[in-house]
Amino acid sequence: xxxxxxxxLASPPHFYRxxxxxxxxxxxxxxxxxxxxxxxxxxxAPPDYQQGDAFRIVYVHAPSAWMSMxxxxxxxxxxxxxxxxxxxxxxxxxxxxxxVGAWFTFVTLVTGSLWGRPMWGxxxxxxxxxxSELILLFLYLGLIALRASIDDRExxxxxxxxxxxxxxxxxxxxxYSVYWWNTLHQGSTITKFGKPSITFxxxxxxxxxxxxxxxxxxxxxxxRVRGEVLRRERDASWLREELTR
Amino acid sequence: MMQTSITQxxxxxxxxxxxxxxxxxxxxxxxxxxxxMVTTLVPLxxxxxxxxxxxxxxxxxxxxxxxxxxxxxxFLYRSDHADGTLEQMLLxxxxxxxxxxxxxxxxxxxxxxxxxxxxxxxxxxxxxxxxALVVLMTSLALGTGILSSLGAVGAALTLGLRxxxxxxxxxxxxxxxxxxxxxxxxxxxxxxxEVARGPLLLLGAMFVLSLTLSPMAVAAALxxxxx
Numbered sequence: 001x002x003x004x005x006x007x008x009l010a011s012p013p014h015f016y017r018x019x020x021x022x023x024x025x026x027x028x029x030x031x032x033x034x035x036x037x038x039x040x041x042x043x044x045a046p047p048d049y050q051q052g053d054a055f056r057i058v059y060v061h062a063p064s065a066w067m068s069m070x071x072x073x074x075x076x077x078x079x080x081x082x083x084x085x086x087x088x089x090x091x092x093x094x095x096x097x098x099x100v101g102a103w104f105t106f107v108t109l110v111t112g113s114l115w116g117r118p119m120w121g122x123x124x125x126x127x128x129x130x131x132s133e134l135i136l137l138f139l140y141l142g143l144i145a146l147r148a149s150i151d152d153r154e155x156x157x158x159x160x161x162x163x164x165x166x167x168x169x170x171x172x173x174x175x176y177s178v179y180w181w182n183t184l185h186q187g188s189t190i191t192k193f194g195k196p197s198i199t200f201x202x203x204x205x206x207x208x209x210x211x212x213x214x215x216x217x218x219x220x221x222x223x224r225v226r227g228e229v230l231r232r233e234r235d236a237s238w239l240r241e242e243l244t245r
Numbered sequence: 246m247m248q249t250s251i252t253q254x255x256x257x258x259x260x261x262x263x264x265x266x267x268x269x270x271x272x273x274x275x276x277x278x279x280x281x282m283v284t285t286l287v288p289l290x291x292x293x294x295x296x297x298x299x300x301x302x303x304x305x306x307x308x309x310x311x312x313x314x315x316x317x318x319x320f321l322y323r324s325d326h327a328d329g330t331l332e333q334m335l336l337x338x339x340x341x342x343x344x345x346x347x348x349x350x351x352x353x354x355x356x357x358x359x360x361x362x363x364x365x366x367x368x369x370x371x372x373x374x375x376x377a378l379v380v381l382m383t384s385l386a387l388g389t390g391i392l393s394s395l396g397a398v399g400a401a402l403t404l405g406l407r408x409x410x411x412x413x414x415x416x417x418x419x420x421x422x423x424x425x426x427x428x429x430x431x432x433x434x435x436x437x438x439e440v441a442r443g444p445l446l447l448l449g450a451m452f453v454l455s456l457t458l459s460p461m462a463v464a465a466a467l468x469x470x471x472x
Binding site for chain 2: 083135138139141142145146149150154155158159162163165166167169170173174177178180181
């Protein structure tokens, strides 16, 4: 098999140009889909028979929750690639992804809390899902903090990569223990508003938003990786040529 | 020159670390005193009523023990890093993961085990019935073992950093949360006269898993710190 495309992808100049070229191709569809999804979710979809209009927060909440976990997994894969093949660009991707993932996690928690207020009558429940999301936020913050406190770039990259891998091994353990913890403690006090077999009118905006958030993340990631490359390669001659061109 | 086998090397490192730890006995005593103090704070803050204290004793003892065990973690590799012993370990040709395992075991013996031994005394103070003490000690032995294994990864990652100790707790505590869940749960069940086998077995599984995987992560982190 021909691996040149892989090595080409790993070269900062090539990736820098490529990322610049595909950013609009991710950004504009993301923008369009967010507009469509929000219109579908906030205007077209019928109100829920139990929750009324409050359920509409799902169109932000669920895609964010999905992204928060997806980004951690993606970051761990990037970290592993960086550790195994010593590809610096992979570390740059992991570094660029962590704050975005943390922010999606934060958005998930805030929207969940806003949703919980009218539904459960409280801002916060020590519910299994919310708790594991909170722990996920702590894991992200730990990663960001570790990277921030190591001055040497190479060491910061590799240490964060090890931590990301340790985290990804622990995530399922944390997730399931938190899940059991809550079911052990008490029967779910939160009345499960068990997915009232969601109608298509409600579902399609959600799916659109899922895709839109993915694309949006792709765009943000490309911008941030370009930023990382600029910072890391600031003394490289190719960059000077690239910028003066 | 005679070749040192890895078992000999591990035994030597374990012994050496213990000798060093016992020469500086205050390092062993401090976490124990910390545990005792935190446990004393609870009746002062909440209620001197033994019946009420018994309800929360499992959680309190576990949280206090986790925090106490965190205290000594940053010293795990610090002196080795400072005086160059760590470089010699890397250059020795011995499998670094097993050396890390020996260091973790020594650290647990010097910091985790004293906490386990003193815990029944504090538990009685919180109104824990005598038949729950075995479960308490077992769960804490496994729990401090898990924390030493996970903490060794954190200690290796934060080696030689400014404000490494705060960062270390930030990294390690989320990973230790599952152990806390099942450990505190086991003690709670034992206090209420139930059979605590389930959570204890899960705790044991976590212990084996962390003991198996963490030395490799420690070895990777130590190599990175010395590059």
